[in-house]
Structures are given as structure tokens and as C-alpha cells.
Amino acid sequence: MTSPDAEQGGVAGETQATPEDGAPRPEERLERAVRAAEQALIEYEIAVETFRVEVENFSRLHHQKLGPMYARLDELDAQIAEARAARTGDPEDRRKAEEARARVMPMPGVEELFHGWMDGDGLFPEAAAMLTEQPVRPPQRVRPSDEARKLYRELARKAHPDLAQEDDERARREEFITRVNAAYARGDEPLLRELAEEWAKGPVPAERRPSESEELYARLEWLAQRKEMLTLVAKDLEESAIGSMLRMAPDDPDQLLDEIAEKLLADVSRREEELAELLA
Numbered sequence: 001m002t003s004p005d006a007e008q009g010g011v012a013g014e015t016q017a018t019p020e021d022g023a024p025r026p027e028e029r030l031e032r033a034v035r036a037a038e039q040a041l042i043e044y045e046i047a048v049e050t051f052r053v054e055v056e057n058f059s060r061l062h063h064q065k066l067g068p069m070y071a072r073l074d075e076l077d078a079q080i081a082e083a084r085a086a087r088t089g090d091p092e093d094r095r096k097a098e099e100a101r102a103r104v105m106p107m108p109g110v111e112e113l114f115h116g117w118m119d120g121d122g123l124f125p126e127a128a129a130m131l132t133e134q135p136v137r138p139p140q141r142v143r144p145s146d147e148a149r150k151l152y153r154e155l156a157r158k159a160h161p162d163l164a165q166e167d168d169e170r171a172r173r174e175e176f177i178t179r180v181n182a183a184y185a186r187g188d189e190p191l192l193r194e195l196a197e198e199w200a201k202g203p204v205p206a207e208r209r210p211s212e213s214e215e216l217y218a219r220l221e222w223l224a225q226r227k228e229m230l231t232l233v234a235k236d237l238e239e240s241a242i243g244s245m246l247r248m249a250p251d252d253p254d255q256l257l258d259e260i261a262e263k264l265l266a267d268v269s270r271r272e273e274e275l276a277e278l279l280a
Helices: 004-012 028-088 091-102 125-131 146-159 167-185 189-201 213-239 241-248 253-279
Strands: none
Touching (some): 028 091, 028 146, 028 213, 146 189, 167 189, 241 253
16 A cells, blocks of 8 residues: 555655746645545555455355354254253253253344354255265355456546545445445456446546645545544454454465364364263
8 A cells, every 4th residue: 555655755746836936835735745645545445445345255255164063063062061961960050051052042143144054943954064074065255356356446546436526526436436346345347347437438527626725624634534434444354353364364265264164073073972972
């Protein structure tokens, strides 16, 4: 990401209009700062949105691939607790068994959580096949291609709402960028190409030339607030469970999921052995 200082350095070399006496206008420095801050903010928004899409897609794949194993572990924990309570008759063991069973009771929204792997009645056939190492349909993968990423970045830079001067133009850009973000989240490269052609045919907004120092100061303040808000969004993404996992293996997240799946299968095997011993 280009830093604000680098952006300011690039703009400073441009030819600048000066009054007749040759002295620079008082607003010129502010104008350069605003343009540099706008470009820096756009680059930062692109980076945050790109990471958000990656986290969302990895989260979907994580639930699809590992959800059945987590569900199986919860069910085994409940059965182990119930078997131990039946053997000992201890009130504390019965309480723990009830708590363990409550964690696997049907809950609203569980089908949505596991994206077709499980509903209130239990695991779907695909999930059961995975746990028994039978052939199973691969999880849906939604990862934008390199060309889609390139198209998205170009469109975000050209059509970003922060470059608009008028409210109508900002609204047009916001509507357009919403469609761009949706296409990128689906990895829809053909649609991104169509959107690029659509933007190329649209009206070219006039370059923003603030003339009042008060407006420029207000603009800088808004940009700073926007950057602060995005920083909080990025922090939440990075510190989330899925975001932390993704940052552990950004180049090969599939390998990370395979390693976790191997560990979970080993945990399932140990739980099944423990349950068999209690029931023997």
C-alpha cells in the first residue's frame, strides 16, 4: 500500500498554478494533502475489502470441511458424559452430561451455519461419508482469480465514491461499487469485465478542485475518521478466529485445513475408543 507521505511526494512534483506575483496559493498545500489522503484511503479500503473477502471465503470452506467433525466431537462428548453418569450415578456427572447434551441439541440456524452439512436432525449423508472416509463432494470454493483481483482493484480505484464531488455522483459510484464488490466476492470474472466496460462508457466526473481552506480541512477530517473506522474493521478481521487462521497460511490455506482435519479425525477416534470402554 502506498503511504500518504509517498503520495504527497508524487503530487508535489506536479505543475501548480500560482498567482500573478509568483507566490503559491495558500490552499495548494492543503489540496495536495487532500489528494494524497484520498489515494491512500482508497488503497487501504481495497486492502481491507480484499482481506474481508478472503476471510469470508475461508470461513465458508472451514465450516464446510470441518463442521461435521466438530459436530461429531460434540456428540461423542455428550455420549461419553452420559455413559459416565449412568455408570457412576453421581449427581455432578449427571449435571455435566446434561450440559454436554444441551450443547448438541438442535438449534435454529444450524443448517445455515454448516452450509448444507447438518440440520436439526443431525448430519447429512455427505458429512457422514466424510467422517467414514468415503467419497464426498468437495466443498464449494469461491476464490477470485488473479485476473478478477486485478479487475477489482482497477474498478475500485477508478470508481471509488470518495473521489466524487457532488452527492449525485457519490450515490452513482456507491451503487456501482456495491455491484463490483458483489461480483468480486463471487469471483465472477466475466461480470467484472462487463462492469469495467460499463464504467468506461459512463460519464467522467470532473476533477475535484477545492477552493476554500475550510472545505479542505473538513475533507481531511472526514478522511481521517474514515481511515480510523477501517482500521477497526481490519483489526476485527485480523483478530477473528478465521482471520488468525488465514494469516497463519496465506499462501496455502487448504493445507492448514487438511492439518486441522487430520487432528480432528484423531480426536474423533480417541473419543470413540473412550466411549467404547465406558459402554463395555
